[in-house]
Amino acid sequence: MAGALDGVRVLDFTSVMAGPFATRMLADLGAEVIKVESLEGDQVRARPPKRDGHSAYFGNLNAGKRSIACNLKSPEIIDLIKQLVATCDVLVENFRPGVMARFGLDFATLAAINPRLIYCSISGYGQTGPKALFPAYAPVIHAASGFDMVNLRYQDGADRPATSGIFIADVLGGTHAFGAIQAALYQRERTGQGQHIDLSMLEAMVGMLVFETQEAQFPGDARRPLYTPLKTNDGFIMVAPTSPRNFEQLSDAVGHPEWRDDPRFLTNADRNANWATLLALTEQWTLERSAAEAEAILSRHGVPCARYREIDELLDDPQLAARGAFAQVHDGAGAFRVPNPPFRMSGSQVEARDHVAQLGEDGAAVLAGLGVSAEAVAALRERGDLG
Numbered sequence: 081m082a083g084a085l086d087g088v089r090v091l092d093f094t095s096v097m098a099g100p101f102a103t104r105m106l107a108d109l110g111a112e113v114i115k116v117e118s119l120e121g122d123q124v125r126a127r128p129p130k131r132d133g134h135s136a137y138f139g140n141l142n143a144g145k146r147s148i149a150c151n152l153k154s155p156e157i158i159d160l161i162k163q164l165v166a167t168c169d170v171l172v173e174n175f176r177p178g179v180m181a182r183f184g185l186d187f188a189t190l191a192a193i194n195p196r197l198i199y200c201s202i203s204g205y206g207q208t209g210p211k212a213l214f215p216a217y218a219p220v221i222h223a224a225s226g227f228d229m230v231n232l233r234y235q236d237g238a239d240r241p242a243t244s245g246i247f248i249a250d251v252l253g254g255t256h257a258f259g260a261i262q263a264a265l266y267q268r269e270r271t272g273q274g275q276h277i278d279l280s281m282l283e284a285m286v287g288m289l290v291f292e293t294q295e296a297q298f299p300g301d302a303r304r305p306l307y308t309p310l311k312t313n314d315g316f317i318m319v320a321p322t323s324p325r326n327f328e329q330l331s332d333a334v335g336h337p338e339w340r341d342d343p344r345f346l347t348n349a350d351r352n353a354n355w356a357t358l359l360a361l362t363e364q365w366t367l368e369r370s371a372a373e374a375e376a377i378l379s380r381h382g383v384p385c386a387r388y389r390e391i392d393e394l395l396d397d398p399q400l401a402a403r404g405a406f407a408q409v410h411d412g413a414g415a416f417r418v419p420n421p422p423f424r425m426s427g428s429q430v431e432a433r434d435h436v437a438q439l440g441e442d443g444a445a446v447l448a449g450l451g452v453s454a455e456a457v458a459a460l461r462e463r464g465d466l467g
Contacts, residue, residue: 083110084428088265090114090170091161092145093185095122097218097247098202098281099174100141101254106170106261107144108421108432114168114446115145116161118152119467121439131413134436140418143409144433148447149440149467150460152183157465163450165190165197170261174202177212187276197274198264202257206280216281218247225249225285230292234306252288253281305355309388310363312371316388319362319378326383327351327358333381334365404431411436440467 088111092103107113124138150157165171173180180186187199201207204216222228228241260277268274286293309316321330331339339345344354351358366374371387378385394400395417406417409432420431443466444457460466
């Protein structure tokens with residue numbers, strides 16, 4: 081089956097996570113993605129988990145891409161990049177604002193070469209505003225966006241924001257960039273013109289806080305119900321009886337149909353006001369069972385719930401296997417699994433492509449496509465401008 085983005089050519093100047101996440105999704109839909117790396121390579125190539133010198137972390141973010149390693153301070157390399165831009169549909173970069181301009185690769189310059197070019201810039205705070213030039217990684221954006229303090233307010237008894245290890249801002253920013261690029265490609269079909277996409281990870285995070293941005297403007301209501309993990313005799317389970325029907329199903333599942341006549345739980349408003357009590361009573365039931373048993377009983381009654389699982393359990397999860405949620409890819413150290421995009425398309429192949437490029441392995445081939453001879457490529461390597 082063909083990919084929705086077959087024939088789309090992407091020049092990828094991104095590194096670390098947000099940009100590579102976006103461009104891997106483009107590759108998953110069939111785009112040809114040419115990753116432009118420094119001579120030292122994307123720093124994630126050196127990050128664990130590593131096997132025989134190859135990073136599975138890097139492979140996850142960069143499967144399906146080609147690689148050219150070069151010195152962007154070389155005028156000859158910049159000239160070649162500009163020739164390459166003329167053949168591309170999309171360019172994605174996540175340097176700090178101003179860096180691409182210093183290379184002579186800003187949108188205005190490249191749009192003059194290729195007016196159909198869609199140029200996506202991903203940065204912490206966006207390309208404009210008083211903090212545009214501030215350095216930022218995902219944990220910094222989590223703090224700046226209010227996300228960490230919101231979470232702290234939801235953790236009764238905690239006295240500082242949670243330690244960060246999952247880079248939500250990167251994944252969210254990359255996902256928004258992927259979507260914006262699709263919209264720009266569609267608009268180009270109607271107008272014939274490319275455009276600049278300015279993606280702010282800060283704004284992506286703020287946009288995720290749907291309830292909280294409204295609560296900040298209109299405070300004073302009672303605290304909304306929070307979803308608390310319930311203990312079992314061997315772990316934890318999440319139970320979310322949010323609708324009236326869910327509440328009835330819960331009362332049946334735990335053997336307490338009389339809860340339906342309890343004045344504390346008669347209406348949605350009553351249950352919301354006594355939410356913590358309802359969960360505490362439910363926990364008395366879950367504590368007498370394993371997480372798996374509680375999940376099975378509650379699910380059988382239609383109660384939304386899930387036991388808490390470790391990531392390694394998910395690798396062989398029957399639901400994910402049925403959906404084809406993982407693809408197997410290979411790098412120089414062998415095979416490993418990476419998540420596919422979370423959507424399926426009836427008319428398009430959507431999966432990670434089975435290729436993880438070595439640093440610079442496609443440089444000669446990419447330049448040959450521009451008519452650069454083998455001798456000229458060798459000379460660039462001799463001068464240290466091409467990896």
